[in-house]
Amino acid sequence: MTKNESTAQQGVSRRRFLAFSALAGAGSLVAACGGTGIGGGGGTGAVTWGSWANPGEAKRFREYSQAYQKKSGVRITYQTVVGDYKAKLLSQLAGGSAPDVFYVGDDAMAKLIGSGQLVDLAPALRKSDSPVKESEFFPGLMEWCRPAEGGGLFGLPVDCNPAVFWFNSDVLAKAGVSQTPAEMFKAGTWDQNALTSMLEKIRASGKRGLVIESAWFNFFGWMTTFGGTLFDDDGGAVFDTDPKAQAALEWMFDQLKSGNITYGGSLPKGQGVDALFYSGQLATIQYGRWILPNMTKLDFTYDIAPLPSESGKDIMPVPVATAAIAVNAKAKDKAAALDFVLKYVSKEGQGFRLSGGGNAVPSINGLDKIVTEEGVPRNARLFTEIARKGYAIPQAIAHNPTVATKFPLLVDRMLKDKATTARSFSRSLVKLLNGEG
Known part of the structure; x- marks a missing residue:
């Protein structure tokens, strides 16, 4: 560290x-x-x-x-x-x-x-x-x-x-993205629509835009950055009923369906998310500062921004390892x-x-x-x-080894199932987190 x-x-x-x-x-x-x-x-x-x-x-x-x-x-x-x-x-x-x-x-x-x-x-x-x-x-x-x-x-x-929005400026420019996420954040326009538009351009260029993985760290932030609530004051998971969390998940599932976002568990064997980013095949990655030593060895222009927000200008709570x-x-x-x-x-x-x-x-x-x-x-x-x-690992995961083990496995199974919806996805995870069977 x-x-x-x-x-x-x-x-x-x-x-x-x-x-x-x-x-x-x-x-x-x-x-x-x-x-x-x-x-x-x-x-x-x-x-x-x-x-x-x-x-x-x-x-x-x-x-x-x-x-x-x-x-x-x-x-x-x-x-x-x-x-x-x-x-x-x-x-x-x-x-x-x-x-x-x-x-x-x-x-x-x-x-x-x-x-x-x-x-x-x-x-x-x-x-x-x-x-x-x-x-x-x-x-x-x-x-x-x-x-x-x-x-x-x-x-x-x-x-x-903390989870930050790393991006490859060269890949974005070749895809026709005129403003980087950092520039949009500074201008107050870095919102969900801006991200969606950027991902569409990247996909059209033949590159991957964004990968979501199965660990809590890798996707909880997509709900909270768009204003969603994960847990209530008593520590119970509520993102299956919270309107903004549901809206964020519906957006995520739409992007997965369109191909704008890729699920990491579906990548070909041997294709690591960080390796794809380092090689210029992935335009963005939502990791922490731990990749900086590797980034300094690479021959492309890069920077960071916060994850996008509802307002386009705010830094919202996201996971912190x-x-x-x-x-x-x-x-x-x-x-x-x-x-x-x-x-x-x-x-x-x-x-x-x-x-x-x-x-x-x-x-x-x-x-x-x-x-x-x-x-x-x-x-x-x-x-x-x-x-x-930001926020560290939620108590519901940190204090329950069974939940900690089952959580990424359940995410993986559901994201690979084409019948999964934002509602069924969140309801299954909330049941696990709340010990509902």
Whole structure:
């Protein structure tokens, strides 16, 4: 969730290290020696932590660990977990060998909360000397880290990746699209009609315009960006009866029928959505900033925009992918572990980890420059603006492993069935989400 390629392969830059040192010297990044910091109490003065990571991310995490240890006096040991991260983490926890601090994906948080294996971070966040406050995080990213019944907070978003509308300007121009989505958004005309018109031109040119996939992340945004409501205040799914959500789904099914939109599950074997976009066969893709390192290697002009909206000018709530960092309930020094976690996700910690380019967006306010410092893509500022209004995985999916497993399978089956309508599609999904059989 940070670097890769050239800047990732460098060590701690002098600029970044001096910034870290100055902040640490002021106390904002220093964990108390001997584990007597925010968590309170004594301990070993050591923290072990683990996460998944690509090579660039792992290098940055080690850099952060080394700098943190040097300034705090707390011994930090980092481990990259390769392979099936969730299975290995659960095995470590069962065997008592899990690290003090670790990343948690949205497919494991509920299980770990329910089994009492994580520390509630809410009390530490409320302390006056906490380096980060709950109010600093983008509000839509937090709920999946709470128990289903509410109360407590057992993980903090390390960074995030909102769904944005990437587009290949060269493919659009060849298809006769006179304004890019970014230009239409700026002009206040980036609405459903504008998207439909653009997709028709792309299809006529022989390219694919847009692909919808089966994961919640890949199609929920098409309802909310056009004003639809997914869940009521009690967490019940309602998009089968919400008028705007239904209208958005009817539009989606119309576009699938016309060929303007392609369902990813129907692509020929071996044709990945991202690969189609990279090769110039797909004009747009609705992914996060995680594809930026690959985009910088490509020889075509690209940019981003928000997903279109009813008004043509608004940024609407759309899905945001995120992971959390948590503290092991059996951490040997809970005080030191809490200090490490809170500073890891603080403004200073995220600034250190995400600066210099990368493939993620900060999950807190005040770091807008992180995504614009490299100037790529041109409208990179939109990453943060979209993330700030977005939402993470819904509780109905995050807290029910059965639903999480069945959801994409049900979407896939229905989208491959020509008899499926927007109404039957949404009703079947709502029944699954609400546990109606």
